[in-house]
Amino acid sequence: MLITAFKQDPDLYRMDSIPFWFNLPPTLKNFQILFYQTHYGDWIVNTMTISAWVALITLLTAVPAGYALARLRLPGAENMGITIFMSYLVPGIILFLPLSRVVATLGLQDSWWALVVVYPTFTIPFCTWLMMGFFKTVPMEMEEAARVDGCGQFGAFLRVVLPVSLPGVLTSVIFAFTLSMQDFLYGLAFVSPGDQKPVPVGVPTELIRGDVYFWGSLMGAALLVGLPVAVLYNFFLDRFIQGITGGVVK
Secondary structure: OHHHHOOOHHHHHOOOOOOOOOOOOOOOHHHHHHHHOOOHHHHHHHHHHHHHHHHHHHHHHHHHHHHHHHHOOOOOHHHHHHHHHHHHOOOHHHHHHHHHHHHHHHOOOOOOHHHHHHOHHHHHHHHHHHHHHHHHHOOHHHHHHHHHOOOOHHHHHHHHHHHHOHHHHHHHHHHHHHHHHHOOHHHHHHOOOHHHOOHHHHHHHHHEEOOEEOHHHHHHHHHHHHHHHHHHHHHHHHHHHHHHHHHHHO
16 A cells, blocks of 8 residues: 555556555655545545534443443443344445435535534444443442542542543544544445545545546555554554553552
């Protein structure tokens, strides 16, 4: 991917060329096409904005729902948790017609706001089930000790349970964020204007024109979006979770 992004077109299509190295001098033409002949900058902003909104909505919904199902004595809470997780397993294509009706009713056609409404229907069930499992691992004695010290239900949750469960919260945020970044079907169905598209939709629809593939620009687009996310995921997440779990053990 990295090498192809900087290759010239003749270098890509030569049968006798070495595919894993440069046979001709590297070029920035592929990135110039990407930024000056497409809405790639808008696509990146749209993708990050959509993912941030979806992660926030998922967090504000899944965390309290997971805590309620794990800690509060609600009738049928266990079965409710299983039902919520099973709803996540429903294929997304089945929900296409009802969700399109919701988007049309809200007047969000051809806007990336439609995706902000749609994506939480997939992220909230899984993250609720995930957070319910994290909250169940927190010893009840810690919460009871906080109540003895004067905390109420919400105070014990905020000061004791939530800090210990931060790895689960971070996992939920990353799941919601990355799922929103990589979805193609709903973005293609609900967003048509070029400047409103997210990256997974804009790149293949604008850089594949009939039987003409702009391979260098395609690889460059994937590289610019995928590399920062991969670096943050592999380094930041591991260190963060290691620090949190180490603090809990101590």
